[in-house]
Amino acid sequence: MTVKASVRYVSVSPQKARLVADQIRGRLVSEALAALRFTRKRVAKDFSKLLKAAVANAATGAKGRVDVDKLYVSSVTVDGASLKMRRRTLPAPMGRAYRFVRRQSHIEVRLEEKTR
Numbered sequence: 001m002t003v004k005a006s007v008r009y010v011s012v013s014p015q016k017a018r019l020v021a022d023q024i025r026g027r028l029v030s031e032a033l034a035a036l037r038f039t040r041k042r043v044a045k046d047f048s049k050l051l052k053a054a055v056a057n058a059a060t061g062a063k064g065r066v067d068v069d070k071l072y073v074s075s076v077t078v079d080g081a082s083l084k085m086r087r088r089t090l091p092a093p094m095g096r097a098y099r100f101v102r103r104q105s106h107i108e109v110r111l112e113e114k115t116r
Helices: 014-024 029-037 044-061
Strands: 003-010 071-080 086-091 097-102 105-113
Touching: 003 044, 014 029, 014 044, 014 071, 014 105, 029 044, 029 071, 044 071, 044 105
Parallel strands: none
Antiparallel strands: 003 105, 071 105, 086 097
16 A cells, blocks of 8 residues: 655755755665655655654544554655746856855655565
8 A cells, every 4th residue: 555745845955955865765664764864855754744643644544554663765756846946146256146046846745555
């Protein structure tokens, strides 16, 4: 059984979020939470909250048919939030302004139960 949880418009670039997503993909949930606890990236806190939400979805949605201890992270997808990119300006010399983009991400986590 596949369980899913997602979060939208996280204030981190997709490239930085994918670095953390690669660390937890394919691991058991307990191992993934331990890895996230010691990761020195700001987005790791969002990933751990999302992982706990997916475990809660599995515990309540399956009506006791899923063993929470056997869940592992089957897939993690990180996509860019293209419509909500916040554009900002930075003052530059001689009255100019440089424009830069604050990127946002959509993150989705899927959990499955290990059969072995």
